[in-house]
Amino acid sequence: MRLSLTRVVSLIVVVWSLVSVIAASRSAIARGPDPVASLDTEFRTLSRALPPSVPVGFLRYESDDDRADRVMTYYVAQYALAPHLVEKRTDLEFLIVAPDAPRPGGDVRLAGFVPVATSKQGFSVYQRRAQ
Amino acid sequence: MRESIALLIPACTIGVFLYRSVGAISARVAVACVALASCLGIGFSSVISITLIVLGIAPTSRAFVLADLAVWMIVAALCWRIRKASTPNSQLPTPKSEPWSWLLAAAFGAVAVIALAAAIATSRAAPHGEWDAWAIWNQHARFLFRGGEDGAWRDFFSIAWSQPDYPLLLPASVARVWAYAGRESTLAPILIAMIFGAASVALVVTTLGGSRGWIAGALILGATTFLVQVPSQCADVPLACFIVATLSVTFGNVLRTPSAIAFAIAGAASAMAAWTKNEGVVLVLLMLIVAVVAAVRSPANARHYARWSIAGALPIFIVVMWFKLALAPSSGLVEGQSLNVVVSRLLDLNRHATVLGLMAQHALRWSAPLAFAVFPIVSLVAAWMAVRFGGAVRTMACILGLMLASYYVVYVTTPFDITWHVTTSVDRLLVQLWPGLVLTVFLGLSPLEPRA
Numbered sequence: 001m002r003l004s005l006t007r008v009v010s011l012i013v014v015v016w017s018l019v020s021v022i023a024a025s026r027s028a029i030a031r032g033p034d035p036v037a038s039l040d041t042e043f044r045t046l047s048r049a050l051p052p053s054v055p056v057g058f059l060r061y062e063s064d065d066d067r068a069d070r071v072m073t074y075y076v077a078q079y080a081l082a083p084h085l086v087e088k089r090t091d092l093e094f095l096i097v098a099p100d101a102p103r104p105g106g107d108v109r110l111a112g113f114v115p116v117a118t119s120k121q122g123f124s125v126y127q128r129r130a131q
Numbered sequence: 132m133r134e135s136i137a138l139l140i141p142a143c144t145i146g147v148f149l150y151r152s153v154g155a156i157s158a159r160v161a162v163a164c165v166a167l168a169s170c171l172g173i174g175f176s177s178v179i180s181i182t183l184i185v186l187g188i189a190p191t192s193r194a195f196v197l198a199d200l201a202v203w204m205i206v207a208a209l210c211w212r213i214r215k216a217s218t219p220n221s222q223l224p225t226p227k228s229e230p231w232s233w234l235l236a237a238a239f240g241a242v243a244v245i246a247l248a249a250a251i252a253t254s255r256a257a258p259h260g261e262w263d264a265w266a267i268w269n270q271h272a273r274f275l276f277r278g279g280e281d282g283a284w285r286d287f288f289s290i291a292w293s294q295p296d297y298p299l300l301l302p303a304s305v306a307r308v309w310a311y312a313g314r315e316s317t318l319a320p321i322l323i324a325m326i327f328g329a330a331s332v333a334l335v336v337t338t339l340g341g342s343r344g345w346i347a348g349a350l351i352l353g354a355t356t357f358l359v360q361v362p363s364q365c366a367d368v369p370l371a372c373f374i375v376a377t378l379s380v381t382f383g384n385v386l387r388t389p390s391a392i393a394f395a396i397a398g399a400a401s402a403m404a405a406w407t408k409n410e411g412v413v414l415v416l417l418m419l420i421v422a423v424v425a426a427v428r429s430p431a432n433a434r435h436y437a438r439w440s441i442a443g444a445l446p447i448f449i450v451v452m453w454f455k456l457a458l459a460p461s462s463g464l465v466e467g468q469s470l471n472v473v474v475s476r477l478l479d480l481n482r483h484a485t486v487l488g489l490m491a492q493h494a495l496r497w498s499a500p501l502a503f504a505v506f507p508i509v510s511l512v513a514a515w516m517a518v519r520f521g522g523a524v525r526t527m528a529c530i531l532g533l534m535l536a537s538y539y540v541v542y543v544t545t546p547f548d549i550t551w552h553v554t555t556s557v558d559r560l561l562v563q564l565w566p567g568l569v570l571t572v573f574l575g576l577s578p579l580e581p582r583a
Contacts, residue, residue, distance in 0.1 A: 007231070010346050014238045017353030020501045021242050024355050025249035031256040036265055053283050072262075078290065079259075079270045083278030085286050 036076055042119040043080030043096070049117035049125045050094055055085040057095040059110070062103045073098055095126040134318050137311035138326065140203050141172030148210035152392040163337035163385045166330035167396065170372050173323060174403040176203075177303035178450055180310075181275075184303070189279030190310035199307065232342045239345040243332070246352045246361075250325060253362040258317035260324070260364025267294050268366060269320055271302035276309050288460055296462040298454060300406045301366050320364045327369040328361030331566045334375050338383035339573050347573040351566050354498040354505060360562045366408045367559040373404035374414055375566040378530070381418070381440070382523040383574060391439040398422075398443025405451045409462065410563060413537045415448060417530050468546055476544045486542040489553040497561050506561055509568055516575035527571040531564050 050056060058077055061070050077096055078086040086096065090109050099122030102110060113126035146168035153160065179202050180190070188195050259265040271287055278284035288295040301323070308319035332351050336344040352358055361368050379385040380397040401418045404411030422437035429437075476482055497506045517528035538560050545552045 010235065010342070013346050013353070014235065014242070014349050016501065017242045017349035018238070018245070020353040020355050020498075021245040021249060021358065023501060024358050025245050025252060028249045028252035028256065031253065034257040034259065036257070036259045040259065040265075053278075053281060075266050075292070078293070079265050079273065082270060082273040083283040083286055085289065 035072070036079075038121075039073060039076040040080045042121050042123050043077050045119050046096065046117050046123060046125045047081050047084070049127075050081070050084060053083070054094065055087060055092055056081060057089045057092040058086050059090065059095055059097045059101045059107075060088050061098065061101045062107070070098075093128045095128075097124045097126055099123065133312045134308050134316055134322055137176075137308040137319075138169070138173065138322060140200070141176040142169045143172075144168075144203050144207040144210060145172045145175070147207060148213065149386070149396075151210060151213040152390065153386050153388050156387070159337050159340055160385070160387050162333055163379070166333040166337070167376060167380070167385075167400075169326050170330045170369070170376060171396070171399060171403065173304050173326065173369075174300055174373075174399075174406060174447070176307055177300045177406070178447065179203075180303040180307040181299050181450075181454075184275055184279050184284065184306075187279075187282075190276045190306050191279060195279075195310050199310070232345070235342050235345040239336070239348050242349045242352050246358055247325075247329075249358060250328065250362040253359070254321045254324075257362075258321065260320060260362075264320065264364035266292075267297060268301045268364060269305060271297070271299065272305035272309070272320070273315065275299075275302055275306040276315065279306075285458075288458065291463065294463070296409070296455070296459045297366070298406045298408065298411075298451060300403065301369060321362065324362055324364045324368065327372045331368065331372040331375055334372070334379045334385060335566055335570045335573075338379040338385040338570060343573050343576060347569050350509075351569050354502055354565060356498045356558055357562050357565050360559060365559065367562045370404055370408045370411055371563045371566050373400050373407060373411065374531075374534075374563060375570055376400040377404065377414065377418060378527050378567050378570055381421075382527050383570065391436060394436040394439040395443030398440040398445075399447060402444040402447035402451065406447055406454075408563075410534070410538070410560070412451070413534050414530070415444060417533055418444070421526060421530070463547075464541060464545060468544070473544050477540075479543075482543050482549065485549050486539060486553060489550065490539065490542070490557055493553070493557045494561065497558060506565070506568075509572055513568055513571045513575070516572060520575050524571060524575040527567070527574070531567050531571060534564060535560075 058074055061067075064070060074086070074088070081096075095110075095113055097110070097115075110126060112129050114129055115124045116127045117125040142165070146164060149164040149168055150156070153164065156164065176199070179199055180195075183195055183198055184190065188198055259269060270290075270293055274284045274287040278286065287293060301320075304323055305320045308323070309315050312319065332348050335351060336348040338344070339347050357368075357371075377397050377400040380393055380400065384393075386393045386396075398418070401411075401415050404414045419441065422440045426434040426437040491507075494506050494510075495504045513524075513528045513531070517525040538557075542549065542553055542557075
């Protein structure tokens with residue numbers, strides 16, 4: 001069978017496509033577990049401790065608050081707790097605290113708060129003590 | 132199961148409409164109609180959903196599903212009453228059937244099956260999608276679904292990092308499917324993402340037909356950056372689908388009938404692009420310019436079709452404008468930007484050099500290492516065809532080129548760090564244009580005469 005230029009190019013495109021999709025499927029199969037799914041589950045267990053329609057605070061990390069994984073944790077907290085607004089403030093009644101966010105040895109930002117719920121991975125809901 | 136029902140209802144309704152409008156159809160046109168009905172069904176159902184939510188009917192209530200069903204039943208009844216079109220013009224040419232076409236069809240089938248397997252594997256590994264999917268689109272869907280009863284859904288407009296100005300086609304569609312399912316299933320956004328990915332490829336394959344269709348389909352799927360974006364649950368592939376739907380109906384004659392309804396569908400598809408993502412507004416404006424130029428310069432028929440195209444786009448575009456003016460805050464790209472600032476950035480040659488360099492770098496590496504420079508190469512071929520052949524191919528190439536140019540201008544005038552802005556988004560912007568670009572090139576190669 002004589003191979004015209006069209007057929008050669010077509011063959012190249014098809015073979016390249018096959019190789020590409022096979023490589024893509026191998027990458028997809030080898031992909032590790034998604035941290036978002038587990039974080040979402042963690043925060044959703046905490047939502048039961050929150051009354052509906054109130055904004056919720058999120059304790060900033062003591063250091064490297066803008067590190068990618070810590071930004072992701074905050075964003076997933078908002079994703080999981082919608083339609084609550086989750087804001088990086090401590091002047092609200094409820095506060096979400098990540099396990100490694102408070103200063104070691106006692107964090108003054110948590111003064112006046114008591115923990116009311118904790119997830120398996122150590123994320124907590126703190127509530128401001130009644131005056 | 133209930134997620135599938137939620138998606139089938141609008142798809143079947145619009146499918147009935149297309150069948151009654153197009154008339155006797157081949158298998159190829161039938162597949163194109165299924166693709167169009169699926170993506171337009173998702174689009175129109177999102178408009179109904181957001182309307183119900185704004186009226187205070189929460190997706191968590193039974194009334195939401197009943198109201199949605201009632202609307203679609205009325206639409207279906209109206210569609211069925213449309214007089215069935217007569218057989219389309221049999222003189223329209225069809226692609227030559229080549230002896231080795233069956234081999235190409237089999238190869239495309241293998242590529243498509245493996246691509247589907249890759250998309251499913253990715254969805255299982257990341258059921259909430261990629262970063263932008265859960266931080267923006269699915270998060271907005273959760274606000275719409277969970278906050279529908281007391282208006283709390285409007286609170287997401289105050290979350291600046293979640294792009295609250297982004298249109299609501301995807302979030303409203305996901306919330307609607309959750310309403311039918313009775314729960315927040317990750318299957319809902321996954322199914323929607325797969326439908327748009329499959330429809331994008333199907334529209335290109337069916338528009339071209341024959342060997343060229345199979346090769347074009349394989350070329351689209353072989354670009355790994357595009358394939359990775361399909362299950363990402365972001366809005367770039369849906370936007371790509373509406374872009375290619377607009378081009379294939381307007382210029383590719385995918386419905387094989389030059390009827391007013393076809394142009395109305397093209398208009399609706401272009402407006403859906405604007406309801407999907409802000410970049411879609413550029414497509415609507417460009418198609419409006421094409422419609423106006425055609426109406427002014429062309430014979431009476433073209434003016435008639437241009438009017439239908441505008442009529443098809445208008446209802447959805449009104450929804451987009453209402454969302455932008457009445458609900459959404461201003462975009463982070465324009466907030467606080469005075470005209471002086473924008474002009475000064477446009478005149479800054481360093482910014483142009485930076486953006487050009489970054490865009491070129493990413494375009495060359497798009498889908499690398501297996502497909503180094505595939506996007507620039509295909510773009511150059513499209514540009515050459517635009518010059519060589521003119522007509523519909525030139526118009527399509529200009530539309531896609533101007534969309535790319537608009538992205539470039541946004542980057543040059545961005546208030547954000549240029550490197551961050553380009554590197555985190557340009558790959559997805561090229562995904563938006565990819566199926567349309569492949570369609571343009573293969574229409575230039577195709578023996579089928581495209582409608583000018």
